[in-house]
Structure formats: C-alpha cells, structure tokens
Amino acid sequence: MKKTAIYQRKRPDSPRWLNKWIQSLPWFFGFVLAVFGCLVIFVVNATTGRIHPGNAWGLGYGIGATVALVAVLLYTVRRRTMKLRPPGRAWTYLQVHVYGGGIFLLLMLMHTGFRIPSGIHTWWLWLISLWVVGSGVLGIVIQKWIPTVLSAGLAVEVHYDRVPELIEHIRTRSEKIVASADERLREFYESRVAPSLVAPEPRLMYFIDITGGIHARIKPFEYLRALLPASDQESLDELKELFNTKLEIDAHYTLQRVLRTWLILHVPISMVLVVLLFIHIFSVLYY
Amino acid sequence: MESGSTTDHSVTMIKRKKLFEDRWSSFGSHAGLTGLSEMLSPAELREIDIFKEYDDSFLQTISPDVSIAQWKADVVLFEEGSFLDLAFYVLDGEVGVAIKMHEESLNAIPTFDAQRTVYASDPRSFQVPQEGVAATILQTRMTARETSKDPQITFLASMDFNLPLGSTIVLKKGDLFGEIGALNGWPQSATAHTTSACKLVQIRVPALREMKKASGAFKEKIDQIYRERTLFEQLKTSPVFRGSGDAFLESLTEKVELLSFSPGDVITKQGDRVDALYMVRSGFLKIFERLGEADVAVNYLSKGMTIGEVELLLPDIDTWLSSTTSVGYSELVRIERDTFHDIIREHPLVEKRLWDSAVAQMKESGFTRKNLDKSELIEFSLQKGLVQGNSILVIDLDVCTRCDDCVRGCADTHGGRPRFVREGDTFDHFLIARSCYHCDDPVCLVGCPTGAIGRAGVGEVVAIDDGLCIGCGTCATKCPYDAIVMHDTGDTWGDDALPERLRGRPQKVASKCDLCYTSDDGPACVNNCPHSCAFRIGSIQDFQSLLSTEKAEA
Numbered sequence: 113m114k115k116t117a118i119y120q121r122k123r124p125d126s127p128r129w130l131n132k133w134i135q136s137l138p139w140f141f142g143f144v145l146a147v148f149g150c151l152v153i154f155v156v157n158a159t160t161g162r163i164h165p166g167n168a169w170g171l172g173y174g175i176g177a178t179v180a181l182v183a184v185l186l187y188t189v190r191r192r193t194m195k196l197r198p199p200g201r202a203w204t205y206l207q208v209h210v211y212g213g214g215i216f217l218l219l220m221l222m223h224t225g226f227r228i229p230s231g232i233h234t235w236w237l238w239l240i241s242l243w244v245v246g247s248g249v250l251g252i253v254i255q256k257w258i259p260t261v262l263s264a265g266l267a268v269e270v271h272y273d274r275v276p277e278l279i280e281h282i283r284t285r286s287e288k289i290v291a292s293a294d295e296r297l298r299e300f301y302e303s304r305v306a307p308s309l310v311a312p313e314p315r316l317m318y319f320i321d322i323t324g325g326i327h328a329r330i331k332p333f334e335y336l337r338a339l340l341p342a343s344d345q346e347s348l349d350e351l352k353e354l355f356n357t358k359l360e361i362d363a364h365y366t367l368q369r370v371l372r373t374w375l376i377l378h379v380p381i382s383m384v385l386v387v388l389l390f391i392h393i394f395s396v397l398y399y
Numbered sequence: 400m401e402s403g404s405t406t407d408h409s410v411t412m413i414k415r416k417k418l419f420e421d422r423w424s425s426f427g428s429h430a431g432l433t434g435l436s437e438m439l440s441p442a443e444l445r446e447i448d449i450f451k452e453y454d455d456s457f458l459q460t461i462s463p464d465v466s467i468a469q470w471k472a473d474v475v476l477f478e479e480g481s482f483l484d485l486a487f488y489v490l491d492g493e494v495g496v497a498i499k500m501h502e503e504s505l506n507a508i509p510t511f512d513a514q515r516t517v518y519a520s521d522p523r524s525f526q527v528p529q530e531g532v533a534a535t536i537l538q539t540r541m542t543a544r545e546t547s548k549d550p551q552i553t554f555l556a557s558m559d560f561n562l563p564l565g566s567t568i569v570l571k572k573g574d575l576f577g578e579i580g581a582l583n584g585w586p587q588s589a590t591a592h593t594t595s596a597c598k599l600v601q602i603r604v605p606a607l608r609e610m611k612k613a614s615g616a617f618k619e620k621i622d623q624i625y626r627e628r629t630l631f632e633q634l635k636t637s638p639v640f641r642g643s644g645d646a647f648l649e650s651l652t653e654k655v656e657l658l659s660f661s662p663g664d665v666i667t668k669q670g671d672r673v674d675a676l677y678m679v680r681s682g683f684l685k686i687f688e689r690l691g692e693a694d695v696a697v698n699y700l701s702k703g704m705t706i707g708e709v710e711l712l713l714p715d716i717d718t719w720l721s722s723t724t725s726v727g728y729s730e731l732v733r734i735e736r737d738t739f740h741d742i743i744r745e746h747p748l749v750e751k752r753l754w755d756s757a758v759a760q761m762k763e764s765g766f767t768r769k770n771l772d773k774s775e776l777i778e779f780s781l782q783k784g785l786v787q788g789n790s791i792l793v794i795d796l797d798v799c800t801r802c803d804d805c806v807r808g809c810a811d812t813h814g815g816r817p818r819f820v821r822e823g824d825t826f827d828h829f830l831i832a833r834s835c836y837h838c839d840d841p842v843c844l845v846g847c848p849t850g851a852i853g854r855a856g857v858g859e860v861v862a863i864d865d866g867l868c869i870g871c872g873t874c875a876t877k878c879p880y881d882a883i884v885m886h887d888t889g890d891t892w893g894d895d896a897l898p899e900r901l902r903g904r905p906q907k908v909a910s911k912c913d914l915c916y917t918s919d920d921g922p923a924c925v926n927n928c929p930h931s932c933a934f935r936i937g938s939i940q941d942f943q944s945l946l947s948t949e950k951a952e953a
Binding site for chain 1: 797799801802804808822823828923925926928931
C-alpha cells in the first residue's frame with residue numbers, strides 16, 4: 113500500500129545549451145514538421161490552383177487556423193478552471209499554446225495568401241493576429257530571460273504580492289535597530305536609507321545589471337563604518353543586510369513586474385482576436 | 400466545520416463523538432468503534448496492568464494520550480503498510496494478526512483511499528496456525544497465560560516477525576502490539592483484525608516514549624521483544640549481515656545493545672576511543688569532521704547504515720575519525736568492539752561486506768571533504784529537515800516565471816485555501832517551498848488534542864481533517880519547517896461548541912499540504928505548473944542526483 117510520494121519533474125529532453133528555450137524536442141520537431149507540412153500544402157495549392165481565402169483551399173486554411181486557435185485557448189480555459197481539475201498537466205497545455213500559436217499564425221497567413229487583407233474587418237483581424245503572436249513570442253523571451261537573471265544574481269527570493277509587506281517589515285526592523293544607535297548612524301539612516309524603505313523602487317538599472325546597482329548603493333555603509341564606535345558595528349551590519357535585502361526586493365519587483373505586465377500586451381488583445389474571429393466566421397457563414 | 404451558533408446541541412454532540420472517535424482511530428474512519436473513554440484518571444489507569452508501576456503524577460502527564468476504545472468484532476484495526484501513531488494493549492477480547500491475509504481486498508482498495516478501517520471480507524478466514532513460528536509464538540503465549548494467575552504483559556512488536564504468509568495468530572488480554580512501528584515511524588507489516596468484540600487501550604507515541612523513558616522494565620520489555628522478533632529480521636535483511644545464518648544472527652541479537660537518542664545527542668566524538676560498531680534502526684545521524692576551525696558535515700546515516708567499521712577494521716586506528724550526532728530521535732544497535740572482532744574472525748563474508756562499507760564510507764567522506772558543496776547540501780538537508788522528507792516540493796527558480804499557478808492550483812483544489820507558500824529556503828537555484836515534507840517521523844502528529852492530523856493511510860501522506868481541527872495550532876507550532884499554516888475562518892465558535900473552552904473564540908483551522916492524495920492526478924502544485932519547474936523529490940539522494948546532473952550538463 114505504500115506509495116512513494118514522488119512526482120518527478122518532466123526533465124527537458126533537449127541538450128542543456130538548448131533546453132532553456134526548447135524543453136521538449138518531440139514537441140519542437142512536431143511543430144517544425146507541421147510548419148513544413150503546411151508550407152508543402154501551400155506550395156501545392158499555389159502550383160495547382162488559385163490562392164484565395166474563399167475557395168476550398170483557403171477555407172481549409174481558415175478552418176485549420178480556427179482549430180489551432182481553439183487549441184491555443186485551451187491553456188487559458190485550463191487556468192480558469194483549475195477547480196474542476198482539468199485532465200492532463202498544465203505543461204502539455206502550454207506546449208499546445210505556444211506551438212499552436214505559431215501554427216495558427218501560419219495558417220492565417222496562408223488563408224490570406226501572405227497578403228494584407230483589403231477589408232477593414234479582416235485587416236484588423238490580420239493585424240491583431242500578428243500582434244497576439246508577436247506579443248506571445250515576446251512573452252516567451254521574457255519568461256526565459258528574467259527567471260535566469262533573478263536566480264543567478266540575487267540571494268533572496270520574493271513573492272511579488274508580498275513586496276509591500278516585506279518592505280514594511282524591513283522598515284520596522286531598521287527603525288528598531290537605529291533607535292538606540294549612535295547619532296551618526298541615525299542621521300545616515302534618516303538621510304540615506306529611510307527614503308528607500310517607503311515603497312518598492314523599480315529601477316531600469318536592474319534590467320542592465322541585476323547586481324551592479326546594489327553593490328554601489330551598499331558602499332556608503334562601509335564609508336560610515338570607520339566613523340562608528342565598536343558598539344554600533346553590529347547594528348551597522350544588520351542595517352546593511354536589511355538594506356541589501358530591500359534592494360534585492362526592488363530588483364525582484366522591477367523584473368517580476370515585467371513578468372506580470374507583459375500579459376497586458378497579450379491577453380486582452382487575444383480576447384479581441386477571438387471576438388473578431390467569431391464575427392468573421394459568422395459573417396462568412398451568413399453572407 | 401460548522402459554527403456553533405448555527406448548530407443545535409445534538410449536532411454538536413455528534414460532532415464531539417466523532418471528534419473523540421477519530422482521535423484514537425487515526426484512520427479517518429471509525430466504522431467499528433462502539434465506544435471511547437474520555438481522559439482517564441491516574442487511578443483508572445493504574446487498574447490496567449501496563450500502567451501499574453507508574454506514579455500518579457506520571458500517569459496524569461500521559462493520560463491525554465491514553466484512551467480505552469471498544470471495538471466491534473470483525474473490524475480491521477489496521478492493515479499492512481499503515482502508519483500508526485499509537486500502540487494497542489488488549490484489555491478484553493481477541494485480535495487476529497496476519498500477513499498478506501487480505502491481499503486481494505487490499506489490492507481492490509484504490510491507492511488513494513482515506514477509508515482505512517474496513518470490515519474484513521471473511522472473518523472466518525482467521526485460522527489458528529498449527530505449526531511454524533506463528534504456532535510457536537502462540538503456544539508460548541498461551542502457556543504463559545495458562546501457567547500464571549496474574550497474567551504477564553506480553554508484547555507483539557510492530558508485527559515484524561516471522562509470521563507465515565496467510566496464517567494468523569490471536570492476541571488476547573495483556574498483549575501489546577504496534578508499539579515498535581509507532582515508536583519508529585515504520586509502517587505496520589501485518590494486518591490486525593478484531594476476532595471478537597474488543598476493549599483496547601490505545602496509547603499514543605508521546606505516552607509510549609515517556610513510558611519507555613520512565614521505566615527501565617518497560618524499556619527492557621519492549622527491547623526484548625524487539626530483539627526476539629524484529630531485530631533478527633532486520634539483521635537478516637541488513638546489507639552487512641544478510642545470509643549469515645540464523646544461528647549466528649540469533650546469538651548476535653542477544654549480544655547487542657539497543658540505544659535511544661534524542662535530537663542533538665552525541666553518539667561518537669572525534670578523537671575518543673572507538674568502542675563499538677553502531678547500526679541505525681531508525682532516525683538520522685549526522686557525521687562531521689573537524690577541518691581547520693570548522694566542523695564539516697561529511698555524511699549522514701539513515702536506517703540500516705553503520706558507523707565504526709572504518710575505525711574498527713583499519714589497523715592502528717584506535718579513535719573515532721569523525722563525530723556523530725543524532726539529528727532527531729534515533730534508535731541504534733550497538734555492537735561491542737570485542738563482539739565485532741569475534742564476528743569478523745568467524746564470518747569472512749560479514750568482514751568482506753564491512754570492508755566494502757568502510758571503503759564506500761571513506762570514499763564518500765573523502766569526496767565530500769574535497770567537494771564542499773556536497774557538505775553544504777548535507778548540512779542544508781539536515782538543518783532544513785530534507786532528510787526527513789518523503790515528498791519535498793522543489794521549484795527550479797531558473798525556470799519559474801512566478802506565475803503562481805502552483806499556489807492557485809493548490810487553492811482551487813482545497814476550497815480556495817492554499818496549502819503551501821511559494822517561499823522558503825533556496826539551495827543553488829532551487830527553492831524548497833514551505834510545504835509539508837511528509838516526514839518519516841512527523842512531529843506535528845504529536846499532541847493534537849482531537850487527532851485531526853494523522854497519516855492519511857496512504858503511504859507517507861500526513862493530512863489534517865478539517866472537520867476535526869479545532870484550530871489550537873499545536874501542529875503548526877510543532878512543525879519545525881513552518882509547513883503548517885493557521886487560517887482564520889472568520890467565524891467564532893458558538894455557545895454550544897465542544898470542547899467548551901472554544902466558545903466565543905475565533906474559529907481557526909490548520910492547513911497543510913495533503914499531497915492531493917484523494918486525486919488520481921497527483922499534487923495540484925506539480926500538475927498545474929505550466930513550466931514543469933515545480934516537482935517533488937523523495938530524498939536528498941534525489942536532490943543530489945538532480946544537482947549532479949545539472950552540473951554535468953553545464
């Protein structure tokens with residue numbers, strides 16, 4: 113009856129240098145194969161018939177693109193319905209989401225014959241499709257890049273939603289430390305540290321060098337050290353440690369905010385895409 | 400959990416009954432329980448043979464962890480593989496014990512099934528064995544009982560003995576069973592079943608530990624039974640003594656000393672004279688060496704592993720090369736230096752294996768001394784309790800996009816209340832999330848006043864029954880890894896709430912990871928991670944191999 117409670121990670125099956133970007137080679141090769149297949153079909157279409165969204169070929173591409181989009185949307189649906197315990201792992205849905213998005217764009221372009229549509233509605237549909245897939249690719253890049261930067265350069269790990277609470281905690285502890293400290297340490301705290309302990313401070317610097325800014329801002333603590341009596345050295349160390357943590361929290365806040373906000377570029381427009389596509393299908397069927 | 404203000408008295412009484420029943424059944428279900436005593440006074444306890452030698456103040460201390468339960472006939476008390484945090488002492492009636500008796504019915508039960516107290520399919524299948532070890536044991540017991548006017552207490556240690564497959568022995572008044580499994584955190588190796596209506600004293604682990612500490616005679620009795628039944632089997636299956644012959648092993652069980660250690664106790668000290676070989680029965684030991692000005696953890700030992708062979712085998716080494724401390728509670732077997740030398744003189748196979756073990760240990764220690772990151776991992780794992788863990792949630796921060804789908808998935812699976820926090824200690828680029836490790840020796844189980852927290856009966860899973868939790872926070876305080884969180888439900892206990900001390904107080908509930916054991920899909924945190932960066936490891940060896948793989952690939 114004893115069950116070993118291990119739920120192993122799905123290890124990337126691609127080489128290490130590649131697995132940051134491509135976790136699963138079968139999925140990747142499946143995608144490449146699908147793209148190649150679509151292009152072959154398009155070439156056959158171009159050589160044997162007319163490229164037009166309204167003929168059988170064109171409608172086929174359109175239907176294919178719609179199916180791909182529906183598959184892509186399953187990831188969103190799964191995220192919204194976790195209570196219902198949807199089948200399969202979220203990882204699989206994400207693979208469908210990412211690679212399916214690429215297939216959708218290709219089929220959509222094939223549907224329009226790789227040309228910009230002339231009608232206003234279809235023009236918007238075409239443009240928004242490009243936007244959604246483009247922002248999705250941007251999201252992939254962000255999601256691959258930022259976690260590595262955060263884990264490689266920072267010692268603390270922070271929950272984004274708890275940032276204000278943690279800063280408040282740091283401020284309270286810092287004030288307790290300086291309350292009984294030397295006048296010079298208190299002045300230093302008031303002028304150099306306290307202003308930073310009010311709220312998270314996002315800085316562009318963290319995008320360039322996740323640690324560079326922090327080291328420079330910690331330096332004044334060492335300049336102050338020589339001026340303080342031995343009894344306050346420990347307080348200075350504690351304060352320095354807290355300030356360092358605060359700066360690392362700022363770095364987390366800056367980068368994690370990007371991890372969250374890029375979705376604004378992607379999700380709402382995706383919803384518009386679905387609505388426009390629905391209208392497009394309805395109008396094609398109706399008229 | 401219903402608020403007292405909205406429930407009538409009868410409902411509260413039903414709840415209280417359920418509450419107390421579950422406290423002692425520990426299996427989540429209590430289909431066979433017909434009655435359960437409330438807290439027993441020292442005088443009442445002293446009427447029971449097993450408590451006779453203890454004084455009033457001691458009995459007062461342990462009484463919250465002792466109760467008398469009445470069970471119907473033909474009820475399975477526990478099955479093979481169950482983790483119990485209590486031992487049973489038969490006051491009245493008979494209990495049948497068998498190995499693999501209900502193999503078919505066990506197989507029919509889904510792996511994730513909290514229902515552990517089930518009726519036996521055919522109680523008549525319990526047959527008294529006519530020959531073999533079981534028959535000998537039974538005969539010995541019956542003779543002892545018949546020849547004594549004042550029946551002695553007999554013990555059945557954790558059911559870990561040579562009981563032939565399919566046969567049954569019957570335990571009667573004065574028998575204690577399940578204590579070794581409970582004390583060591585081992586799963587039971589047999590199924591126990593009431594063959595008649597029974598009255599059983601149920602003693603939880605804290606009380607058992609205290610009883611063992613307070614009475615040399617009680618400890619001696621438990622150790623003696625352990626020697627006779629369990630130790631023989633353990634030695635027989637240990638890597639060092641396997642295949643050494645029953646006669647030799649039987650003689651060895653008489654020569655060894657059984658030791659118990661508390662957290663932090665020093666077992667060996669570097670530089671002291673080597674006195675014995677130690678073998679771990681349960682728990683964990685940390686081995687460290689003085690390197691320069693610092694103590695460096697070079698290895699750790701778990702069940703079945705030995706220490707001392709290097710020093711005892713190598714000539715000209717008379718002192719311990721390393722120090723050893725107990726990480727938590729641990730039980731050890733000690734084999735005297737002279738006995739050790741006798742063994743290796745007479746048993747070349749054992750000597751060869753000990754040499755192999757010594758060489759492996761020296762290699763390991765040498766490797767760790769040269770690769771201090773491994774020492775760091777050992778230290779980290781011992782400090783943070785990873786060595787205890789059976790299922791540790793690890794998040795790869797190199798991949799994690801902090802989307803929190805793991806937490807959201809957990810919350811959605813558990814009525815909107817997440818069972819872990821995506822925070823914790825980091826090692827390398829891995830976050831050890833603050834989620835229950837499902838420890839080998841879960842200290843959170845100790846002291847729960849309602850028995851709401853317990854082994855869920857499915858492997859190592861430790862779970863809390865929300866319906867029984869009164870939000871006292873004992874488990875959360877006991878958990879050394881901050882893996883249990885107290886949630887405020889927003890309600891207050893009503894005027895008819897039981898126990899009475901709850902009335903008018905804010906209603907809280909303890910919450911912890913239950914590994915989603917009722918789901919076939921496994922833990923929601925792992926299942927809902929879209930980047931496959933949340934996963935579970937079962938031991939630090941898993942973690943070590945993960946780190947080694949990463950290093951090699953890099």
